[in-house]
Amino acid sequence: MKFFTPFRKKSPWVLHYNAGSCNGCDIEILASLAPKYDLERFGVINTGNPKQSDIFLVTGPVTYRSRERLVELYSQIPEPKVVVAVGSCTATGGVFRGMYNVEDGIDRYIPVDVYVPGCAASPQLIIDALVKGLEVLEAKSKEIEKPFKLFGAIETIHNKLSRLNMATKVEPHAKD
Amino acid sequence: MKKTIQIPLGSQHISLLEPIRFKFECENEKIIGVDADVGFVHRGVELACTRSFEFKQVGYVVARVCGLCAITHSLSYTLAVEKLLGYVANDRIKYLRMLMVELDRIHSHMLCLAHTAENAGFEALFMQIMGDRELIMDVQEAISGNRVQFDYISIGGVNRDLTPELVAMIHKNLGVLTSKIDALIGLFDNNWSLSLKYKGVGVLRLEDAYTYNALGPLARAAGLATDVRAETSDFPYEDIGYKMILESSGDIHARNFLRLREIVNSITMCQNIVNNLPVGEIQEKAKGKPNGEAVVRVEAPRGELFYLVRGSGQNMLDRVRIKTPTFSAIPAMIEVFKGAEYADAPAILASFDPCMSCTAK
Ligand code: SF4
Numbered sequence: 207m208k209f210f211t212p213f214r215k216k217s218p219w220v221l222h223y224n225a226g227s228c229n230g231c232d233i234e235i236l237a238s239l240a241p242k243y244d245l246e247r248f249g250v251i252n253t254g255n256p257k258q259s260d261i262f263l264v265t266g267p268v269t270y271r272s273r274e275r276l277v278e279l280y281s282q283i284p285e286p287k288v289v290v291a292v293g294s295c296t297a298t299g300g301v302f303r304g305m306y307n308v309e310d311g312i313d314r315y316i317p318v319d320v321y322v323p324g325c326a327a328s329p330q331l332i333i334d335a336l337v338k339g340l341e342v343l344e345a346k347s348k349e350i351e352k353p354f355k356l357f358g359a360i361e362t363i364h365n366k367l368s369r370l371n372m373a374t375k376v377e378p379h380a381k382d
Numbered sequence: 383m384k385k386t387i388q389i390p391l392g393s394q395h396i397s398l399l400e401p402i403r404f405k406f407e408c409e410n411e412k413i414i415g416v417d418a419d420v421g422f423v424h425r426g427v428e429l430a431c432t433r434s435f436e437f438k439q440v441g442y443v444v445a446r447v448c449g450l451c452a453i454t455h456s457l458s459y460t461l462a463v464e465k466l467l468g469y470v471a472n473d474r475i476k477y478l479r480m481l482m483v484e485l486d487r488i489h490s491h492m493l494c495l496a497h498t499a500e501n502a503g504f505e506a507l508f509m510q511i512m513g514d515r516e517l518i519m520d521v522q523e524a525i526s527g528n529r530v531q532f533d534y535i536s537i538g539g540v541n542r543d544l545t546p547e548l549v550a551m552i553h554k555n556l557g558v559l560t561s562k563i564d565a566l567i568g569l570f571d572n573n574w575s576l577s578l579k580y581k582g583v584g585v586l587r588l589e590d591a592y593t594y595n596a597l598g599p600l601a602r603a604a605g606l607a608t609d610v611r612a613e614t615s616d617f618p619y620e621d622i623g624y625k626m627i628l629e630s631s632g633d634i635h636a637r638n639f640l641r642l643r644e645i646v647n648s649i650t651m652c653q654n655i656v657n658n659l660p661v662g663e664i665q666e667k668a669k670g671k672p673n674g675e676a677v678v679r680v681e682a683p684r685g686e687l688f689y690l691v692r693g694s695g696q697n698m699l700d701r702v703r704i705k706t707p708t709f710s711a712i713p714a715m716i717e718v719f720k721g722a723e724y725a726d727a728p729a730i731l732a733s734f735d736p737c738m739s740c741t742a743k
Contacts, residue, residue, distance in 0.1 A: 228446045
């Protein structure tokens with residue numbers, strides 16, 4: 207069962223938001239959660255709660271009214287988080303590019319880690335993207351978990367004592 | 383002291399697939415007032431159809447109005463343009479188009495049933511129906527090359543033909559699906575806990591269906607006999623065994639049941655189409671530029687879809703107007719919400735089969 211070991215480490219919960227898509231990619235996300243493709247075998251569960259989620263699945267080219275909600279949801283997800291943009295129109299605006307009420311892709315507003323091409327993106331691709339997203343998530347959590355040590359000195363910035371620069375990451379010893 | 387409480391639902395919520403926002407005015411558990419806000423996904427497709435795309439491309443653009451009934455959108459647009467060009471499709475093209483529309487209806491109805499089950503708290507049934515739905519998705523992928531956005535219909539014909547292997551596959555999958563649907567009908571009819579959630583809940587009365595302009599399965603579940611398939615003659619629906627299906631009670635149970643029976647009818651129609659496919663070309667020349675104004679109505683899975691296309695002999699169209707069935711369903715939905723229990727709201731909502739992408743375009 208070597209294949210499954212990487213996925214055991216974390217059971218990522220997914221938050222899905224429709225930022226103006228045509229529902230094509232949304233039903234493909236549902237289909238990939240359903241028995242035939244069965245994303246749940248990786249521990250993926252679709253939640254509606256941003257505070258419990260790890261992966262943010264976004265579809266749609268970001269309409270004028272959904273942008274604040276998009277950013278709001280993104281900022282409510284705790285770190286580490288991964289953003290997966292599902293569908294061509296999410297990546298670039300796709301067929302909706304240039305229409306008067308859309309913003310041509312979500313990467314203008316939030317950083318994206320994995321892009322899924324296709325109109326509509328097929329469930330196989332969505333699964334691939336989530337597995338890729340898991341890797342990113344793993345890397346990000348490692349980054350966060352790196353220990354800190356107080357190495358720096360107390361500085362004065364704008365006539366105030368600041369401890370901001372005291373904490374530095376513990377680097378592995380240089381090979382010299 | 384204030385007697386009522388306000389509960390917002392949406393625009394992002396666990397039981398909603400789509401961004402729609404409701405403001406429920408509740409008195410204890412009863413809903414007494416509803417405010418719906420549907421414009422979150424407005425993209426401006428209608429304008430773009432006349433500004434940035436030529437009339438030959440628009441068929442593929444309007445398909446992106448809605449992923450669930452993409453085929454009916456491109457079909458209605460294509461029919462309207464073909465009317466303007468004075469072109470009449472041959473029988474084989476008509477049959478192939480009908481086949482895709484009916485397959486689309488089956489998968490859309492199954493998705494709606496799955497959602498109603500999930501929103502009534504029956505997660506396992508959701509999974510089961512979604513699993514069965516893959517039989518249809520496989521057929522659609524084999525015929526058109528894509529699972530959701532088919533881009534199957536073009537002006538002057540369809541883009542792919544049926545092969546003997548495909549016909550065999552259609553027969554096999556539809557046969558398996560028939561027995562599964564029969565089992566589902568039994569389940570929806572006899573399961574006691576489902577009947578608690580569905581029977582007598584969210585009733586749309588016949589007069590209300592008239593007054594609030596309900597369309598499609600909504601109206602038929604309330605006993606209002608309206609179906610574009612029976613009213614227009616663009617397609618030979620009588621020849622392939624179309625039956626108007628009516629229920630009378632108008633509650634969630636009736637809507638579910640109507641959908642199940644329509645699926646059975648659509649399966650029969652698909653089998654008849656495949657068995658009696660006429661010979662002919664699948665792609666013909668439709669020459670000229672659209673000039674004039676045409677109106678087309680097509681029965682989408684959710685009701686009557688209306689297209690108006692106006693052109694003046696140029697590559698660009700003057701006007702494309704889309705009226706979707708889900709938009710017309712909103713007044714009826716608000717009426718049904720009033721007087722219902724708050725806990726039933728998600729199930730009622732799902733039984734109306736809302737599609738915000740259609741509603742807001
Ligand atoms: S990529 Fe295509 S199918 Fe997916 S949401 Fe966008 S328009 Fe719809």
